[in-house]
Structure formats: structure tokens, C-alpha cells
Amino acid sequence: MLQTSNYSLVLFLQFLLLFYDLFVNSFSELLRTAPAVQLVLFIIQDIAILFNVIIIFLMFFNTFVFQAGLVNLLFHKFKGTILLSAAYLALSISFHIWIMNLRWRDSSRFIWTEGLQTLFVFQRLAAVLYCYFYKRTAVHLGDPLFYQDSLWLRKEFAHFRG
Amino acid sequence: MGKKQVCPPRALPPVPSFCSADDIPLSRPKKRKPKGKTPLDDIVQATVRRQSESSEPLTPEPQDVPPQRKRKKKKVPPDSETSFTQQNTASLFQNGNGVDVPEAEETVVRKQRKRTKKARPAETHSSNELEVEEDDIIEDEHRRSPDQQPVFAAPTGISQPVSKVFVEKNRRFQAADRAELIKTTENINVLLDVKSSWTTRDVALSVHRSFRVIGLFTHGFLAGYAVWNIVVIYILAGNQLTTVSNLLQQYKMLAYPAQSLFYLLLSISTVSAFDRIDLAKASVALRGFLTLDPAALASFLYFTALILSLSQQMTCDRINLYTPPSENGSIWTAGMEEEILQPWIVVNLVVSILVGASWIFLSYRPELDHSEELMFHTEIEEFPQDEREMLKSQ
Numbered sequence: 418m419l420q421t422s423n424y425s426l427v428l429f430l431q432f433l434l435l436f437y438d439l440f441v442n443s444f445s446e447l448l449r450t451a452p453a454v455q456l457v458l459f460i461i462q463d464i465a466i467l468f469n470v471i472i473i474f475l476m477f478f479n480t481f482v483f484q485a486g487l488v489n490l491l492f493h494k495f496k497g498t499i500l501l502s503a504a505y506l507a508l509s510i511s512f513h514i515w516i517m518n519l520r521w522r523d524s525s526r527f528i529w530t531e532g533l534q535t536l537f538v539f540q541r542l543a544a545v546l547y548c549y550f551y552k553r554t555a556v557h558l559g560d561p562l563f564y565q566d567s568l569w570l571r572k573e574f575a576h577f578r579g
Numbered sequence: 580m581g582k583k584q585v586c587p588p589r590a591l592p593p594v595p596s597f598c599s600a601d602d603i604p605l606s607r608p609k610k611r612k613p614k615g616k617t618p619l620d621d622i623v624q625a626t627v628r629r630q631s632e633s634s635e636p637l638t639p640e641p642q643d644v645p646p647q648r649k650r651k652k653k654k655v656p657p658d659s660e661t662s663f664t665q666q667n668t669a670s671l672f673q674n675g676n677g678v679d680v681p682e683a684e685e686t687v688v689r690k691q692r693k694r695t696k697k698a699r700p701a702e703t704h705s706s707n708e709l710e711v712e713e714d715d716i717i718e719d720e721h722r723r724s725p726d727q728q729p730v731f732a733a734p735t736g737i738s739q740p741v742s743k744v745f746v747e748k749n750r751r752f753q754a755a756d757r758a759e760l761i762k763t764t765e766n767i768n769v770l771l772d773v774k775s776s777w778t779t780r781d782v783a784l785s786v787h788r789s790f791r792v793i794g795l796f797t798h799g800f801l802a803g804y805a806v807w808n809i810v811v812i813y814i815l816a817g818n819q820l821t822t823v824s825n826l827l828q829q830y831k832m833l834a835y836p837a838q839s840l841f842y843l844l845l846s847i848s849t850v851s852a853f854d855r856i857d858l859a860k861a862s863v864a865l866r867g868f869l870t871l872d873p874a875a876l877a878s879f880l881y882f883t884a885l886i887l888s889l890s891q892q893m894t895c896d897r898i899n900l901y902t903p904p905s906e907n908g909s910i911w912t913a914g915m916e917e918e919i920l921q922p923w924i925v926v927n928l929v930v931s932i933l934v935g936a937s938w939i940f941l942s943y944r945p946e947l948d949h950s951e952e953l954m955f956h957t958e959i960e961e962f963p964q965d966e967r968e969m970l971k972s973q
Contacts (some may be wrong), residue, residue: 419779419783421777421778421779421782424779424782424783425782428782428783428786432786433905439843439847440843442842442846443791443839443840443842444839444843445842446835446838446839447835447836447839460758494716497859516668526895526901527896527897527900527910529892529893529897534892534893535726536892537889537892538886538889538890538892541842541885541889542857542885542886542889544846545846545849545850545885548846548850549849549850549853549858549859551856552790552850552854552858553854553859553950556783556786556954557783559776559779559782559783559786559953560779560780560783561779561780562956564779
């Protein structure tokens with residue numbers, strides 16, 4: 418059974434990383450005059466997304482559902498979060514590489530093209546969706562149903578076996 | 580203990596010797612148990628002790644005395660300050676008067692009380708153990724009158740509650756104040772009770788509700804900020820966009836910070852609105868859209884506003900890098916300003932309207948939250964009554 422204090426700590430860490438992600442997405446453009454600082458922020462942001470993905474998987478492994486062998490059920494239930502996290506990480510890394518590559522020599526240069534603008538919009542939209550799905554999953558995993566035997570789980574088990 | 584030191588090796592009368600011998604072994608298992616002894620050891624020791632005790636009063640053998648002394652010295656309980664003097668006096672009375680039946684009876688009664696105390700649950704026992712029991716204190720009334728006391732008895736102190744208790748810390752017994760220890764034990768118990776009643780579901784719910792409150796504040800703030808932004812733009816642009824260059828000169832410092840703040844507030848608002856309709860459950864979200872649910876409408880409007888706002892990033896950067904077209908290296912060309920700014924102003928106006936409308940929709944029913952209902956209540960409702968009761972008890 419998941420301890421309340423442990424869950425609170427993990428939830429706090431997840432929200433901290435989410436907030437950092439949101440903060441960098443919002444205000445990183447204001448730091449364009451210092452490309453090195455911006456690069457460090459971007460690297461930390463990507464690592465934060467990766468950490469968040471690792472944490473959510475560790476939370477999955479900790480559930481009774483997973484330990485009972487119903488991995489498929491868990492992944493089916495949270496496939497939106499898993500797919501979006503992966504997509505967002507890929508979009509973020511591509512956008513960061515692209516924009517840093519263009520701005521590294523001259524940070525005050527106008528660099529925007531149609532392609533970059535499109536990638537920017539998709540990356541930022543994915544960030545919002547990722548934030549929503551991730552937050553929902555993290556909160557949802559606090560439900561004690563995932564950490565104990567229940568009728569719901571037995572039904573699901575029977576459903577998957579049948 | 581004292582008896583062995585004072586007594587000469589002679590046969591003692593059966594009754595008092597039995598009582599005084601019984602006095603020590605009864606307290607032994609209580610003190611030795613927490614030291615990690617196995618039940619088997621206790622049984623073996625008890626058997627050995629019984630044998631030695633049964634033979635002791637009848638035929639005290641001189642060669643048996645030293646090992647018994649050793650064992651007794653080892654097994655004196657650390658908190659037996661109150662019982663020590665009593666045993667001492669009891670043995671002294673026996674020495675002086677030979678037989679002292681009432682004292683022995685009193686000891687037996689006290690032992691029975693202690694036995695009943697042991698039967699209590701462990702959690703209450705730990706805190707009560709530290710308190711001073713009235714039975715443990717021998718008052719002056721219970722003491723013997725001077726004529727009953729032996730002539731050569733050593734002066735015995737009155738049993739009193741000691742303010743210090745000895746607590747094992749880091750494999751050493753350290754003195755601690757009794758009153759403080761009782762307080763801390765009680766506090767820990769209270770904290771444990773509070774923590775055990777606070778489940779992960781409660782944590783998740785409280786976090787969810789906190790975010791909803793933050794979202795509610797953000798909706799209002801965003802609506803106000805959007806209105807302020809569009810008013811500033813229209814004022815700086817002048818009537819029929821006659822002072823576009825003035826707008827660019829004044830607004831270029833504000834363009835990026837305003838865009839960043841817009842993104843931050845729009846993100847939080849959109850996530851909060853998605854939470855309200857529980858977007859992850861597609862069927863519920865679709866039903867919300869079809870039935871024109873205010874939360875569903877607000878989510879759609881916020882998402883549209885977000886896309887529109889993000890699409891203006893290029894123009895914002897252009898405004899941020901504005902230098903008059905006459906200057907060298909300017910990215911602005913003469914006559915193009917109005918052409919670029921016109922759609923940007925319109926998009927900003929649309930974003931402001933969308934954000935304002937969403938705020939009105941959501942603040943119309945601020946308590947509406949499908950996410951909370953669906954996430955934490957539906958699955959439990961599917962369970963039968965006994966299952967629900969089992970969950971509640973846990």
C-alpha cells in the first residue's frame with residue numbers, strides 16, 4: 418500500500434518539475450540575449466520531462482494492478498499520458514536544437530520561418546496537453562484502488578483472461 | 580537480593596521464604612522480553628528457576644549461592660526503585676521477626692495488579708507506563724510502626740516518584756524527564772492518528788481542489804489582463820491605426836513579456852478548463868460539447884485562444900526587434916507596418932473576447948467539476964455495498 422507521505426512527496430516533485438517546464442516554456446524567450454543560460458535551461462527542461470516520465474513509470478510499477486500482472490490494463494488506462502509525454506519530449510528536444518542552432522551565433526537575429534513557427538506552436542500545444550494529462554494521471558494514481566485487491570480489479574482480470 | 584546478603588545460611592520457614600522468592604521471578608519475564616529473547620529461552624529459564632526456587636527454601640546449599648547472586652544482580656529491573664526498598668524491608672522484617680505473613684499477602688496482591696496491567700493493549704501501555712501509579716508509592720500509613728521494625732534494620736527510604744526515567748538511546752540508557760517524555764509520546768500518538776486518517780486519495784483530492792482554486796483565480800486574471808492588453812494596443816495605435824509607429828516604439832518593450840505572460844496564464848486556464856470537463860474521457864467530453872456544457876465551451880474557447888496567441892509569436896518577435904525602417908539592418912520596411920500589425924491587433928482582440936467569454940462561462944458555475952466526480956467516485960459506485968464499506972474502513 419502506498420504511504421501518504423511518500424505519495425505527497427512524489428506528487429510535490431512531479432508538480433515542481435511540471436511547473437519548471439511551464440516556467441521555461443513561458444519565459445525562456447526573455448533570456449534570448451544569453452544563449453548559454455537558455456541552453457542550460459533547455460537541457461534541464463528536457464531532463465525534467467524525462468524524470469517525470471521515469472517517475473510516472475515507477476508509480477505504475479508500484480501499483481497492485483501492475484504487480485498482479487495487468488500491465489496492459491494500466492497502459493491502456495494511461496496511454497494518453499504515455500504517448501503525449503513521449504511526443505512532447507521529442508518535440509521539445511527538436512525545437513530546442515533548432516532554435517539554439519539558429520540563435521547561438523547571433524541572439525538578436527530574426528530567425529523565424531514558417532517551419533519553426535509551426536514546430537513552436539505544436540511544441541507549446543503539446544506542453545499544455547502533456548501538463549493536463551500528466552497532472553491527471555499523477556492525481557489519479559493516488560486512488561487506493563490501484564494499490565489493493567478489489568472487485569473492480571477482479572472483473573478486469575476476468576475480462577482480460579476471457 | 581538483599582535477603583541473600585543478610586541471611587545466614589540456615590533453613591527458613593516455608594511461607595515467608597516462598598513469598599520473597601516468588602517476588603523476584605515474577606518480575607523477570609516482563610523485563611527480559613523486550614530484549615529480544617525467544618519464547619523458548621523464557622520457557623527454559625522459567626523451568627530452571629522453578630527448580631532452583633523449589634529446592635532453595637528447603638535445603639539451602641552453600642555452593643548454589645554465588646551463581647544465584649550473580650543472576651539476581653543481572654536481572655534487577657532498571658525502574659525498580661520503588662520495589663527495591665520494599666523487598667529490602669520485607670526481608671529485614673523476616674530477619675527480625677521470623678514470620679511476617681501480612682506483608683507477604685500484600686506483595687501477592689500487588690503482583691496480581693501488575694499482572695492485570697500487563698494485559699492491556701500495547702499502545703496504551705507505553706504511555707501509561709511512564710506515569711506514576713499510586714500503588715507504586717508506599718505512603719507513611721502503610722509503613723510499620725516503630726515497635727514492629729527490627730532493631731538492626733538499615734534505614735529505608737520512602738518510595739517516591741522519580742522525575743527522571745531512563746530511556747535507551749543509541750544503545751545507552753540516558754536520563755530523560757518523565758513529564759516531557761509523556762508529552763512527546765502523547766504528541767506522537769496524536770500525529771500518528773491524524774496521519775493514518777489522511778489517505779492518498781485525500782492528498783490527491785486536496786491537490787486537485789487547490790489547482791481548481793488556482794485555475795479560478797487565473798481565469799479572472801487572464802480575462803482582465805487580456806482586456807487591459809487590447810485597450811493599451813488600441814490606445815497606442817490611435818484612431819484607424821494612424822499612429823502605428825508610436826505603437827511599435829512603445830510596445831516593443833512590452834511585446835515579449837506580454838506574450839510570455841499570456842502563454843503562462845492561458846496554459847493554466849486551459850488545463851483548468853480541461854479538468855472541469857475531464858477531457859481524457861472522450862465520451863464525456865463529447866457529450867459536454869454537444870449539450871453545450873459551459874465547461875466544455877470554455878475549454879474549446881481557451882484552446883482556440885491558445886492556438887491564436889501562439890501563432891502570433893513570429894509577429895511578436897518582429898515587434899520586439901523593431902527599429903525604424905530608415906535605420907540600417909531593420910527588418911521592417913516602410914509601408915509594411917500597418918499590413919503586419921492589422922492582423923496581429925485583430926487576433927489580440929479575438930483572443931481577448933474568447934478569454935473573456937470563457938471566464939464568464941466558467942464563473943457562471945464555479946463549482947462544476949466533472950473530473951472530480953468521474954475520477955474519484957464512479958469506480959467506487961460500481962462496487963457493491965460491502966466492497967465500499969471495506970474501502971471506507973481502510
